[in-house]
Amino acid sequence: MKDFIEGSEAVARAVCLCKPGVISAYPITPQTHIVEGLAQMVADGRLKSQFVNVESEHSAASVVLGAVAVGQRVFTASSSQGLILMSEVIFNIAGMRMPVVMACVNRALSAPINIWNDLQDSMALRDSGWVQFYAENNQEAADLIFQAYRLAEDPRALIPVMVCLDGYILSHGLEVVDIPEEDKVTQFLPPFNPSEKLDTANPKSFGLLAGPDYYLEIRHDLHQTVKDALTLIPDITADFKRIFGRNSGGLVESYRLEDAEMAIVSAGSVCGTIKDTVDVLRAEGKKVGLLRIITYRPFPEELILQALAKVPMIAVLDKAVSLGASGPIYADLKAAFQGKPGKKISGYIAGLGGRDITPDTIKEIFKQLAGPEVSDQFIGLKN
């Protein structure tokens, strides 16, 4: 049913339809509305789930780790400092191959304290072994929740998935969202039935010590499994389209890249602003386009190389920075094109801490892309 709702509510309703047995979270702006919504659903009896209140995000992540280990479908959500406080457990969840699904409502990192949007929080955890999806709009944020559970719990994957949505812009922004009927979700998402789980009748342990003799192989296996998700995701999105009737999620999205001479590569809700600006510039005869990264981890390198094969000038717009290096997506893109001549690839950093990215910002990036090649050019700095 279509409704006019904010991204947080869209995510909460999607999670509710997936019926997690255990939810645990600690409130943090701007993620709060998601877990408030879920807590209300549990309190009203609309969602049969155990909602565990905890004293910190570290505990919230630990609770869902324990619950998924005994075979429960779980959910948590966080932002910014909360996510970073979870990080010790986040890495463990992936290492133990636990199919946790969480929402990251993207917000800047302290210090200075800033509650507004950028992608620095989830980007800081890109190396954790989690799959990361980035939503462009509220519909996709909801749809990615279903796809996240489907991927995470696939016996070939058993890896955690983080659905990232931009703080305020999506989490507190209201737009039309189609929340599917329960029977379609049931059809798309089979019950969670892990082959390995903690059971007092059949005791075992997860996450034990692995010395130098084993650790390398275990990390290699996890790395390979996360990469293998690149083959599972297209099947999941195809099946999603078959059941729900719409394209949503996936690895990357090409927008007006055919014959493009310049393209921006980015992720998240800013891609909507880029699409509108591309249309304006196209109407003026400029050959520009967008490549939107939906799945950032695993990194869909082959698809990116194909999509941009004929585009000579590429600007990467990062809403994050690896301090002392460059924007994270820029670094990945440069690495992907390593050894392939005839490309100009420039890195731009914008929108940190909620600085508004407008069509003029996008036009400025296209303008600068025609100039010297740069790796970490901040856009919109005040003097």
Next chain:
Amino acid sequence: MRIHARAGQGAITTAALLGTAVFMEGGYAYAFPSFGAARMGAPMNAFIRISDRAIRLRSQIYNPDYVLVVDPTLIRNVDVLAGVKDNAVVVINSREPLFLNSKSAGIKIIYVPATEIAMRHLGRPLGNTALLGAFAAVSETVKLESLKEVVKRRFPGEIAEKNIAALSEGWEAACCG
């Protein structure tokens, strides 16, 4: 449209009600807040874009067609007319005209005693629904009936009725005042 209010005065609810009414009429809207200091009483904005197709543009609104001023005390410190289009319509919650330094000759400023209307119907100084009624009267964007329907769905019985009365009085104040 750009809404000027203080955090806690219901600007987001106002934008949500308007967006829902547009959605019910088959249109698309994107309503979102922008907080300054992120605490109660601090000046903030809510924005709403309205279109006949899905909205992708995510930036704030710098050149509004419409401005709604929920709290008139803001105009001392905030330029509520910043960037308005030449033919913009500005609806201000005030009993009497205020001094506004307008650079655009074509803009239309409408004063609606929304707080008084709200006090009379709701007993609380929440003029948002009266302002929405006024907006419906001065724009072709949304029908008063759709706003009434949204209020009816959003609020329980008596509160909905009181808000609908405030909507109607705001509408009358703008078209007949």
